[in-house]
Amino acid sequence: xxxxxxxxxxxxxxxxxxxxxxxxxxxxxxxxxxxxxxxxxxxxxxxxxxxxxxxxxxxxxxxxxxxxxxxxxxxxxxxxxxxxxxxxxxxxxxxxxxxxxxxxxxxxxxxxxxxxxxxxxxxxxxxxxxxxx
Numbered sequence: 001x002x003x004x005x006x007x008x009x010x011x012x013x014x015x016x017x018x019x020x021x022x023x024x025x026x027x028x029x030x031x032x033x034x035x036x037x038x039x040x041x042x043x044x045x046x047x048x049x050x051x052x053x054x055x056x057x058x059x060x061x062x063x064x065x066x067x068x069x070x071x072x073x074x075x076x077x078x079x080x081x082x083x084x085x086x087x088x089x090x091x092x093x094x095x096x097x098x099x100x101x102x103x104x105x106x107x108x109x110x111x112x113x114x115x116x117x118x119x120x121x122x123x124x125x126x127x128x129x130x131x132x133x
Contacts, residue, residue, distance in 0.1 A: 007072060010079060011116070012126045013038045019127055036067040039081065042120065043067075050113050059108035076133060078117040 012018045014034045044051060044062070051062055060066060061083050071082040118133050125132070 007035075007079075008126045009128050010074070010126045010132070011121050011124055013124045032068065036064050039067050039116075040064050042116065043081075043114065046116070046120075047113060054108070057108075061114075075115070078115050078119075078121055080111055081114045081116065082111050083114070 008018055014030050040063070054060070055062055066083045067081070072079050073082075074080075122132050
């Protein structure tokens with residue numbers, strides 16, 4: 001029976017021990033101080049035009065806060081990330097807080113472009129020793 005995978009199984013951009021399973025404080029610190037800023041910088045470098053277009057459509061993913069509550073999944077091309085959107089101008093949303101998916105604009109559901117290619121992931125390998133696509 002297969003177990004669940006953690007992002008650090010595939011991707012690690014920090015220093016020190018690559019395994020954070022069960023270490024809530026250490027995981028949070030790594031995600032907030034290292035992973036999310038790196039992910040924002042990398043996605044901006046890879047997808048700048050799309051991010052600007054998404055911001056105009058109410059799907060602002062140009063802030064670190066957007067990338068702090070994200071889901072991810074693997075594809076043949078790499079890892080696709082689904083960030084939470086910070087859109088305080090949405091009806092009923094508090095300024096600066098992530099908008100629940102059901103209240104984010106429908107265009108925010110298009111995730112395929114939020115791809116971190118395997119070529120980039122291989123430069124920042126996680127704990128898995130096997131070959132990545």
